[in-house]
Amino acid sequence: MRYRMLAAAVLFVLFTSEHVRAQNKTIAERLGYPADSKLLIIHADDLAVAHSVDTASFDALNKNAVTSASIMVPCSWLTEVASYAKEHPDADLGLHLTLTSEWKMYRVGPVSPSDKVASLIDPSGYLWAETVLAARNLKPEEAEREIRAQIERAVALGIHPTHLDSHMGVLFSKPELFAVYVKVAHEYKLPFLAVRIPNAPAQLLAVLSEKDVILDSVAMASPTVHANEWRDFYANVVKNLKPGVAEMIVHLGHDDTELQAVTLDHPDFGSAWRQRDYDFVTSPEFKKALEENHVILVKWKDLKKLVN
Amino acid sequence: MRYRMLAAAVLFVLFTSEHVRAQNKTIAERLGYPADSKLLIIHADDLAVAHSVDTASFDALNKNAVTSASIMVPCSWLTEVASYAKEHPDADLGLHLTLTSEWKMYRVGPVSPSDKVASLIDPSGYLWAETVLAARNLKPEEAEREIRAQIERAVALGIHPTHLDSHMGVLFSKPELFAVYVKVAHEYKLPFLAVRIPNAPAQLLAVLSEKDVILDSVAMASPTVHANEWRDFYANVVKNLKPGVAEMIVHLGHDDTELQAVTLDHPDFGSAWRQRDYDFVTSPEFKKALEENHVILVKWKDLKKLVN
Numbered sequence: 001m002r003y004r005m006l007a008a009a010v011l012f013v014l015f016t017s018e019h020v021r022a023q024n025k026t027i028a029e030r031l032g033y034p035a036d037s038k039l040l041i042i043h044a045d046d047l048a049v050a051h052s053v054d055t056a057s058f059d060a061l062n063k064n065a066v067t068s069a070s071i072m073v074p075c076s077w078l079t080e081v082a083s084y085a086k087e088h089p090d091a092d093l094g095l096h097l098t099l100t101s102e103w104k105m106y107r108v109g110p111v112s113p114s115d116k117v118a119s120l121i122d123p124s125g126y127l128w129a130e131t132v133l134a135a136r137n138l139k140p141e142e143a144e145r146e147i148r149a150q151i152e153r154a155v156a157l158g159i160h161p162t163h164l165d166s167h168m169g170v171l172f173s174k175p176e177l178f179a180v181y182v183k184v185a186h187e188y189k190l191p192f193l194a195v196r197i198p199n200a201p202a203q204l205l206a207v208l209s210e211k212d213v214i215l216d217s218v219a220m221a222s223p224t225v226h227a228n229e230w231r232d233f234y235a236n237v238v239k240n241l242k243p244g245v246a247e248m249i250v251h252l253g254h255d256d257t258e259l260q261a262v263t264l265d266h267p268d269f270g271s272a273w274r275q276r277d278y279d280f281v282t283s284p285e286f287k288k289a290l291e292e293n294h295v296i297l298v299k300w301k302d303l304k305k306l307v308n
Numbered sequence: 309m310r311y312r313m314l315a316a317a318v319l320f321v322l323f324t325s326e327h328v329r330a331q332n333k334t335i336a337e338r339l340g341y342p343a344d345s346k347l348l349i350i351h352a353d354d355l356a357v358a359h360s361v362d363t364a365s366f367d368a369l370n371k372n373a374v375t376s377a378s379i380m381v382p383c384s385w386l387t388e389v390a391s392y393a394k395e396h397p398d399a400d401l402g403l404h405l406t407l408t409s410e411w412k413m414y415r416v417g418p419v420s421p422s423d424k425v426a427s428l429i430d431p432s433g434y435l436w437a438e439t440v441l442a443a444r445n446l447k448p449e450e451a452e453r454e455i456r457a458q459i460e461r462a463v464a465l466g467i468h469p470t471h472l473d474s475h476m477g478v479l480f481s482k483p484e485l486f487a488v489y490v491k492v493a494h495e496y497k498l499p500f501l502a503v504r505i506p507n508a509p510a511q512l513l514a515v516l517s518e519k520d521v522i523l524d525s526v527a528m529a530s531p532t533v534h535a536n537e538w539r540d541f542y543a544n545v546v547k548n549l550k551p552g553v554a555e556m557i558v559h560l561g562h563d564d565t566e567l568q569a570v571t572l573d574h575p576d577f578g579s580a581w582r583q584r585d586y587d588f589v590t591s592p593e594f595k596k597a598l599e600e601n602h603v604i605l606v607k608w609k610d611l612k613k614l615v616n
Contacts, residue, residue, distance in 0.1 A: 051414075051565065051566055051569040052565070055569075076414050076416055077413065079412070079414065079415050079432075080414065083413060104387070105387050106387065107384060108384055113424065114420075114421045115421040116423070124387075124465060125461055125464065125465075156431075156432065156433060256566075257359065257566065258359055258566035261359040
């Protein structure tokens, strides 16, 4: 249910408009590809939340089954991801800025001193469990303090983030939060996840710069996709890609005791879901579909060059 | 190596003297047993550090294979333990006050606002990795703030602690820290782990009250015990129990992928170690040894009645 709300938040707020697009060249051209290329980032979310998620994601990164991934800095396994990052300096790792803690038996708090970001914290002392609660309660200046702290913590551990995005879409849920997200991304000269939508409100567009790279589409399995439709869903995503830059967001993990416990009572984005995502992205079928549809895989670090 | 230092710290500081013992009755008598009874607490440490540790410890508690356990409040699985505590109101659960974060790939920070307990935090932003580093760096007033915060966090999540002890012996490592530990335990009217030693320094004894329950001995497997000597080690502990109150500290877990990752490169107190401890405490052999040696199992909640 939480993630259904997230899906609503993402649909509502991810955006941009022709205004920003009004540059001489498409992103594909700026990257040296033909103007009508179909570029795709295959992106694994939620690194550091669990060892099971880390091992599945590292394996997919190593196999080039995903091009990129992003990290939840407040989680206890961050050091494991930092160690991987040091051993794989070419791995395309961004930060999955985390302002929610959604699981039933496993919770995390902020990186910042908790009394400096009191609006981010629920009555049990952890980050809010749901996007809608976070959006309702958190003060933009405290969200800004926390996302800066998350970036600084990652950098201190030797991670050089290639991009920013937002766990459960919290930073897409209100214009004031989106403004903070873009402002911090600009300061750190990092590309950030944002998706073109028609008729984006002027308030949102006002914070963007001409250099910003806005994706044309994002695809992610949702709870409406049944387990037996998984491969069809992704096959259709690939088949329906249009010229432009798209991101396919996946959630990788092994369906093991740790991840079953983390995702207890939450089949949406649960451990079986993450195993299905892992199985699909590492399948020859997926590789073949990408080839047959002339999809060019790109990374956030490619886009990073465009914003600097 | 870290734990070898812990062992040294424990040997050095756990204590008390005849001064405190000078009451009319032994603890056994105060609990209604004959004066020369051999009372034993079988205690599982480190709950909440990992799901693997939690499930093994819950199982041992449910089987009465251990009598008591204590919880690491700063760890992400605290909510899992709080849920168990609510479903098992008779479970004897204390707090394993945590001022160190010793694992390589999995780290935790304080419960308090980090800028209020800066001396507790290492350069990577987490609690110090080793007892000796924590003891060297942390300010007693900040340790006090943090242990109070850990108690308050546990209580807020519905845990009613029966006792206090100290992860990796940090609170036994210096008289100033021991004083804070005892002071807070007195305020919360909780018994706390401390062990009788001959010739305890007056500085340590000065903080104790007449009501405090001081154990006569503590036994714990150390890295000097080889895997194939495990059962002999514990069999000897049971056989050599003397009249008085003793605690056997065990570290339970399953030797699975999660716990192997938490305890990476650290066989001492690692996942195989914890599996051995689990296998031993749940064995018929252990039960039989306790019976044959006329050991009476007691809980911290029994001792709690004596301090109130």
